[in-house]
Amino acid sequence: MKEFKGRVVVPGTAKAPALVSRDGFNTLASFQKSLMFNDKNATCSDQNNRDLYKKKMAGKALCLPQTIGSTTGGLVLYCASAMKVAPACLLFSKQIDSLAAAGAILSDVWTDSKLPTIDSLGEEFLEYVKDDMIIEILEDGVVIVSDM
Amino acid sequence: MYNYKMALTPEEVEILEGRHGEVLGKIMKTIVMYGDTFGASKLVPISSEYGHLVTSFGLSIMKPVYKLMDEIIDAGLLSKQKFTVDPRPLDFENVPSNFLQRTVFKIMYGKQEDYEAQLKKIGLLSDNGFTCTCYLDEVGNTPKMGDILSWAESSAVVYANSVLGARCNRNSGIIEMFGSILGKVPYFGLLTDEGRKANWVIEVRTSHLPEAQILGSAIGMKVMDDVPYIKGLTQHLGNELNKHVKDYLKDMGAATASNGAVGLYHIEDLTPEAKELGTKLIVDNPKIYVIDDKELNRVKESYPIMWKDINAKPKLCFIGCPHLSLEQMIQWTKEIKEALKAYNNHKVLIPTVMTASVSVIEEFKKYPEAKDLLNMGVNISYICPLMYMNNPLCGKMPVMTNSNKLRTYTTARYYTDSEIIEAITKGGSN
Numbered sequence: 001m002k003e004f005k006g007r008v009v010v011p012g013t014a015k016a017p018a019l020v021s022r023d024g025f026n027t028l029a030s031f032q033k034s035l036m037f038n039d040k041n042a043t044c045s046d047q048n049n050r051d052l053y054k055k056k057m058a059g060k061a062l063c064l065p066q067t068i069g070s071t072t073g074g075l076v077l078y079c080a081s082a083m084k085v086a087p088a089c090l091l092f093s094k095q096i097d098s099l100a101a102a103g104a105i106l107s108d109v110w111t112d113s114k115l116p117t118i119d120s121l122g123e124e125f126l127e128y129v130k131d132d133m134i135i136e137i138l139e140d141g142v143v144i145v146s147d148m
Numbered sequence: 149m150y151n152y153k154m155a156l157t158p159e160e161v162e163i164l165e166g167r168h169g170e171v172l173g174k175i176m177k178t179i180v181m182y183g184d185t186f187g188a189s190k191l192v193p194i195s196s197e198y199g200h201l202v203t204s205f206g207l208s209i210m211k212p213v214y215k216l217m218d219e220i221i222d223a224g225l226l227s228k229q230k231f232t233v234d235p236r237p238l239d240f241e242n243v244p245s246n247f248l249q250r251t252v253f254k255i256m257y258g259k260q261e262d263y264e265a266q267l268k269k270i271g272l273l274s275d276n277g278f279t280c281t282c283y284l285d286e287v288g289n290t291p292k293m294g295d296i297l298s299w300a301e302s303s304a305v306v307y308a309n310s311v312l313g314a315r316c317n318r319n320s321g322i323i324e325m326f327g328s329i330l331g332k333v334p335y336f337g338l339l340t341d342e343g344r345k346a347n348w349v350i351e352v353r354t355s356h357l358p359e360a361q362i363l364g365s366a367i368g369m370k371v372m373d374d375v376p377y378i379k380g381l382t383q384h385l386g387n388e389l390n391k392h393v394k395d396y397l398k399d400m401g402a403a404t405a406s407n408g409a410v411g412l413y414h415i416e417d418l419t420p421e422a423k424e425l426g427t428k429l430i431v432d433n434p435k436i437y438v439i440d441d442k443e444l445n446r447v448k449e450s451y452p453i454m455w456k457d458i459n460a461k462p463k464l465c466f467i468g469c470p471h472l473s474l475e476q477m478i479q480w481t482k483e484i485k486e487a488l489k490a491y492n493n494h495k496v497l498i499p500t501v502m503t504a505s506v507s508v509i510e511e512f513k514k515y516p517e518a519k520d521l522l523n524m525g526v527n528i529s530y531i532c533p534l535m536y537m538n539n540p541l542c543g544k545m546p547v548m549t550n551s552n553k554l555r556t557y558t559t560a561r562y563y564t565d566s567e568i569i570e571a572i573t574k575g576g577s578n
Contacts, residue, residue: 009185033540036207071202071300071319071321072202074322078212079212082211082212096185097373098182098320098323101182102322103320105182106323109181111212
């Protein structure tokens with residue numbers, strides 16, 4: 001078990017299995033097919049993301065450096081939240097980018113499904129965390145990572 | 149109430165508290181939270197005449213967005229500025245598609261009419277206001293130097309910041325609309341003098357003028373969301389910001405923004421702030437990236453080919469992502485005509501679509517080249533090629549393009565301008 005401390009972007013608590021993207025997460029490419037075909041598991045459709053392609057994203061603690069790609073990214077995350085297929089939380093090793101921040105904040109203000117978001121967790125966080133490790137996040141930005 | 153960090157005026161606090169209506173309160177809360185996340189000190193008024201929205205498509209999957217738009221309309225809220233929007237996703241008349249593809253398009257974009265009606269209610273400038281190159285003269289949404297904007301389209305943001313000297317952050321869709329409704333945006337990042345300083349120096353040491361789309365791609369992939377200061381490009385490009393140069397920068401910038409996340413670049417002796425401030429724009433100890441012919445070749449060779457059969461004959465060619473300018477339309481026509489003559493052909497051998505805004509297309513039609521282009525079998529459309537390629541059936545087609553943005557977001561394969569000309573006029577290239 002290991003604890004990390006980051007900055008709270010959108011407050012909240014969550015406990016969920018980790019899903020880790022070592023490279024930038026392309027929000028539109030990742031959610032496009034699942035939103036289009038109403039896939040409740042939100043299976044990642046980004047062929048360029050070797051870590052996440054074809055993996056289920058809904059309800060996972062999504063660990064990533066930053067998001068990349070289209071500036072529709074924020075509204076895609078908002079749609080995923082409103083349609084209840086978003087990850088349980090977003091955990092960024094770097095400072096959050098403007099598109100992901102928009103998505104997390106839109107989800108918080110405009111939907112019932114909160115998307116707790118913590119950034120600046122550091123490179124060590126992404127090096128340590130692996131898929132399916134259990135992640136618990138606390139209100140103050142503490143992230144507890146437990147081995148499977 | 150949200151415990152805000154930035155300095156707000158008494159009126160802004162009232163809005164945040166919901167005293168000007170619940171929906172406007174939620175819009176203010178969204179914008180203030182967004183600004184607080186990036187350390188914004190305050191909200192500043194938008195000063196551009198028009199806004200621009202990135203979301204132009206009525207994708208059936210975006211139901212929550214339409215619900216949100218209805219909330220805004222029902223609350224009687226209008227954008228404080230009229231706005232243009234990114235290109236429409238459909239053009240059955242001018243872009244080849246079979247029965248099955250058209251059926252899928254109709255299902256995918258089943259909300260298009262409803263969404264456009266919502267845009268009109270909130271503040272769409274005109275029925276022709278659908279393009280990613282809203283800043284071109286023919287369209288007329290051209291910000292002035294120093295204007296504060298609330299835009300999101302990445303290629304337009306980087307152009308407005310870099311070539312026009314306006315100030316805009318790389319916002320997400322919806323956030324930019326909220327800014328236009330409030331008439332204010334948070335003051336951080338590329339709005340500030342400090343945020344516009346370059347932390348990269350790019351040294352261009354090529355033997356000739358680089359392909360704009362590859363140079364932009366190389367810079368974007370290297371600097372990601374940082375600000376580059378580009379040296380050595382004016383030896384090939386000249387130091388006058390004329391229409392030809394602006395077109396080059398339009399295409400280069402779009403590639404920096406899509407292959408990376410660049411929102412602003414400076415070019416020594418060329419772009420407005422670099423002309424005014426020179427190397428004062430560069431931070432101490434910037435990172436250095438040298439680009440020579442070998443490096444550009446390496447970058448081009450690194451692009452993955454997403455076609456199922458890499459030897460397939462292209463079924464479609466898109467030229468114009470971002471949308472072409474009038475001068476580019478004329479130039480492409482001349483070059484295609486010359487090449488067809490050289491290869492003893494009369495019509496293009498691969499179905500080809502050139503895309504531009506409705507306003508540019510209308511102007512182009514006044515020139516003799518418009519007839520030439522149609523006679524050569526080239527289609528002209530106002531469509532967004534990206535939206536076309538989002539159709540899973542179209543995504544499986546071997547599509548060629550000279551756009552690095554289209555290559556990045558879809559399965560389209562990148563070719564240089566001269567490779568495109570040869571492929572569509574001579575045939576047989578892949």
